Amino acid sequence: MASRQEQIIAVIDQLMTNAGADVVGAAAVGLDGIAFASRMSADVSTERVAAVAATIMGVTRRVGGELKIGSAEEIIIKANKGLFMVLPAGEQSLLAVNLRQDANLGLVRLEARDAARAIGQIV
């Protein structure tokens, strides 16, 4: 039986395979901001991205609460050189996905949702 971390890495690898080159990197992160499995590219710091991703989730939950629009299902940041997605993965963790600029967002969103669900079940 593969360890929890190996299982999560397998989910992330599957996401990267299914989404093709659109996904540049991905990490599974605890709500405490500490990554427990990551396939981020070498030029980004996983620790820093994990801390920031958890903070994005914290702020977004707050937005959902203040506006009474419910719980966050997906956060997409569109920047001028790429995209960044954060999704809850179960109750205790989240999936952060780094995308290239012209990514097929429709496909990636579907794949990322499946991956986040799978990670949530493993955690």
Added chain:
Amino acid sequence: MQILKIVITGPYAAGKSQFIRTISDIEPVSTDYAVTLDEERALKRETTVALDFGTIAINDRLSLYLFGTPGQERFDFMWEHLAIGALGYVVMVDSCRPAHFPETQRLIARFAEITDAPFVVAANKQDDQAALPPAYIRRRLGVPADTPVLPCVATDRASVKQVLLTLLQIIAAQVQD
């Protein structure tokens, strides 16, 4: 490698971002924005709105991940979020600004509601002539007897390290109990 999450908190302009900047092995993550409120601008130009983040390797088996909070009470939802999974926290206070003590007391009370993790108080700016002594600050803040109030200079690496090591000892003692 074991990772311990530590939160660095305290009221506005206590020196939290500097504390992390001084000790971090990596270039810290900071989320500073220009201050617009006049009363806050009197103290500094930029303020943390989400978090500061830095890491420090204690030895080859243990690393501390430091999460700094915003200071203003209007950001208290970030305190709750950043406290998730923290094994201990540092409450920083500016030793030269007794006007900030009531706010610090409220922050200490709020954190005690948020988490059961142990904490130390770091009485910052002890290199300033006007700094109040840690024993006086302890009394004014009503810090529990078993919680250390440590002299601190957030720009001095040895001083920051001492604060973190003291907190680590308390965490280790709790784990053993």
